Each structure stands twice: as C-alpha cells, then as structure tokens.
Amino acid sequence: MSTGRVMPLFFTLGAIRSGNEEDHVCALPEVCSFTSVRKGARSTRRTLREEERVMEEALALIDALGGISNIVDVEPCSLRIRVEVKSQREVDEAALRIPPVLAIVRSGSFVQVIAGPESEVIAHKMREQISSP
Secondary structure (H helix, E strand, C coil): CCCCCEEECCCCHHHHHHCCHHHCCCCCHHHCCCCEEECCCCCCCCCHHHHHHHHHHHHHHHHHCCCHHHEEEEEEECCEEEEEECCHHHCCHHHHCCCCCCEEEEECCEEEEECHHHHHHHHHHHHHHHHCC
C-alpha cells in the first residue's frame, strides 16, 4: 500500500528494494536532479551531467540531419528515432554516427537513427529543440 509520500531522488537500488529511507544516498549531490518520486517508484530521472550529454547528442543529430529547417518531424519508436526530412541531400550520414547511434536506415524522406534504449530520451530532446522559438 502506498503512503503517497514524496521523497528526494537521492537513493540507491538497495533503498528502493528495502524501502528504507535511511539508505537513500546521492554520491554526487551536485549532479543529482532536484526532482522527486514517490517512494517505491522506479526512477527514470537523470543527473544533470546525463541531461547535458543527451542534449549534446540531440543537437549533434539535428545538425547532422541538415539542421532544424530540414526536419519535418521527429518520432521516437522503441529503440530508434524516426525523422522525416525535407531533403535527404542535406543529411550527413557520417556525422550521424555518434555514440550511442548503432545504425542508420534511410528510406524515402525518412531517416531512422537506431540508438537503443536512449532513443526515446534523445528524440524528446530533439523535439524540444525543434519546437522552441
């Protein structure tokens, strides 16, 4: 039964399993997120360093895809990022091959960037950049 309490995101996996609040630790408090999760919930929050890395990857992919003006739509699809582009000629496939990109698939006006489990997070960061004024 959930108590509905919210606690800071400073905990270890052992603390999640044991439910012991005293086990909640952040080894590097300067890089921990300032968000909270309900006790016992699985954390999907990232550290500030991880957020910066993901943002850098998203910006690099946007540039390699020909910039914001060449991107029509970005859609996260399981383990890949599906991007519709205006012109395939503007896409720099060599520049797309950054970590964590595993493969590139080009078909028609679509470029699929296979980046594994990071795909969804990267795609959302790309969408944020494209939609921001």
